[in-house]
Amino acid sequence: MNDMLGKRKYDSAKCELRYSMALPVELRQLVREVFNVITEPGMRGKGHGSKLMQAIADEADKCGKTLILIPDNEKLELWYNKFGFIKVQQEPKPLMLRKPVEMTTRGNNGKRSAGS
Numbered sequence: 640m641n642d643m644l645g646k647r648k649y650d651s652a653k654c655e656l657r658y659s660m661a662l663p664v665e666l667r668q669l670v671r672e673v674f675n676v677i678t679e680p681g682m683r684g685k686g687h688g689s690k691l692m693q694a695i696a697d698e699a700d701k702c703g704k705t706l707i708l709i710p711d712n713e714k715l716e717l718w719y720n721k722f723g724f725i726k727v728q729q730e731p732k733p734l735m736l737r738k739p740v741e742m743t744t745r746g747n748n749g750k751r752s753a754g755s
Contacts, residue, residue, distance in 0.1 A: 643671045643704050649691035651682035656695065659707060671699065673708040692722045699739050706737040 646655050659672040673695060678688045699706050708724065709732050710716045716726060719735050728734035 643698060643702055647691060647695060649694060650687040651679040651685075652687035652691040653677055654691065654695070669703075670705045670707055673706055676708070688718075689721070692719075696722045696737065699737065700741070703739045705739060708735050709733060710735055 643656050644658070646653060654676040655674045656671045657674055658667045659670055662670055673692075676688065676692070695706070698704075706724070708719065710719055716724075716733065716735065719737075722737065723740065724735040724737040726733060727736045
């Protein structure tokens, strides 16, 4: 089974999926931290980051993994919302979480349905 660890890349966007060392050992098998999401300057706004994040969300759904991340700012929080992340903590640092979605809850275009 895919453990969803390591670096991911789509054109000029990249990130890393890793265990969150802040979690108890028993949760580390269920949760992956999306870390250091970057799109190269000059290539931003072309959809590379969105395609990367959608691929990661789809992979997490197939593997049944919960994703977490620490957004750098509120603008990014809104962007991560598009991929199913919700803010679950504000202090001491903001934390966002995305639970895996069963493929049957998705519409024809692969996006989450409004009831999800």
